Amino acid sequence: MEVLKEIFPKLVRVAILPSPGGRRLELKEMQAAAPSLQIQLHILDVRVAQDLEGAFKEAAKARAGALDVNADPTGLFNSKQKQIVELAVKNRLPAIYNSSNFANAGGLMSYEQMRLRTIGGQPATSIRF
DSSP, X not given: OHHHHHHSTTOOEEEEEOOTTSOOHHHXXXXXXXXXXXXXXXXOOOXXXXXXXXXXXXXHHTTOSEEEEOOOTTSHHHHTHHHHHXXXXXXXXXXXXXXXXXXXXXXXXXXXXEEEEEETTEEEEEEEO
């Protein structure tokens, strides 16, 4: 989310596509960081693939200026990479993804935790365009 704000300084609303698998730590961290970035979050509810199109319509209706796709251990997002990227483009939502696979599928950018080096004991983050 911080990267989106750096790239789009006037960004005020970000749609979040959280994991349908219940992995909510990433979401909680984003909710904690949003006020300091002066960003409002709009959490999208996707539990099955059929929810994706409606979620993107909801993001457009909420006037989200960007999209952040969280990690999904269920595999739903990975199995629907192409559709998610196409929906982001169709709805004019610049998006950041948790995996470079989305960028390879045509998505705008991705971030990944790299285990090759650490900074202060924490994994370094790389951004791929």
